[in-house]
Amino acid sequence: EAGVAQSPRYKIIEKRQSVAFWCNPISGHATLYWYQQILGQGPKLLIQFQNNGVVDDSQLPKDRFSAERLKGVDSTLKIQPAKLEDSAVYLCASSIERLANHEQFFGPGTRLTVL
């Protein structure tokens, strides 16, 4: 079974530019999460989707961050415009409710550097 796929793996941009990250969850996983991990910190949840609907976006900086999950499969996270403090690893995870423990499976992440 293929794992969670993310692209690109690395991205370097200048502040005020825009950037987008892509995530393809494990096949059949209805729930998708985006986390932000700043260097030296644990990951922080940005947004959670159930199919193509948003379940929790309480920690998403909505003035500059947006995310969508059209058709309930792939998801895109966008930052516009980027700030220096957005430099981080962006992790995507997915889970399926038929697993009793609702375990989350993580992708390799996208490392963003904002100059």
Add this chain to the structure above:
Amino acid sequence: KQEVTQIPAALSVPEGENLVLNCSFTDSAIYNLQWFRQDPGKGLTSLLLIQSSQREQTSGRLNASLDKSSGRSTLYIAASQPGDSATYLCAVRRGGGGADGLTFGKGTHLIIQP
């Protein structure tokens, strides 16, 4: 608001030692607790998941315990090896459905000296 704390922040021990990593959380109303391993530049690898009704889980040389009422978990690593060097993250899940994102600690950076 749930807060997760991991102690120590960093640990360096000689190969072969047994060691304990600690995790505490402020809100005991959790669904489960998960321990992850993160290698430099890589994503998260799940090590052990303990449901709120369980007391411990074991996998090979790893044993994780959970005391939900006191808000504590420990990860025990037996006979440590250089390949165990990584950052270990503890995370709690608040619900079994709906809004159930994980809340993570900052991690313990572990170095096993050959």
